[in-house]
Amino acid sequence: MSAHDDDHAHGAELSETQLRVRALETILTEKGYVDPAALDRIVEAYETRIGPHIGARVVARAWVDAGFKRQLMENAAEAIIAAGLADRVGDHLIAVENTERTHNMVVCTLCSCYPWDVLGLPPTWYKAAPYRSRAVIDPRGVLADFGVTLPDDTEIRVWDSTAETRFIVVPMQPSGTDGWSEAQLATLVTRDCMVGTGLPTPDAKAQR
């Protein structure tokens, strides 16, 4: 595409990061290290096929299948692949479970590390400085901004993602959902539930 195909793609208007990414891709392509068509397919997969519905199925399976849950807590990547719930889980993924006593919340204080393979593209707020700094200093305040209020005696554990280690929160199954099918339960599990900034409720879908 030439710069004139798109009003917003003029070279001078690209950000520093976009310019650097473009330069890297050009060099890697010229040297034959990457295939631009393959890169396009990867980007497309994350934009269209890979998203929080994958993580939601993982959580719902854990709620209905104690054996799977045990495996998930032991080695999340292995359990998810073995159950056929994702095509790939490339990062060292750790599942952390919410209980009455402990609520888990995930942040990347350094940049924006995120479990892409199970949650898809990260939301903008996850990558923003206010969330990254406040999640550690004032987790209760951040949760309040998300409309989540926990009992005072619930401990909040904040997990700092890194390039090597990513986290997925397994929320508590909401009361009143006993006997629901795995597919029904999965509809309650939003992306925010699995980052720890939301809770599954039977009307969670209506909130977003």
Ligand code: FE
């Ligand atoms: Fe990061």
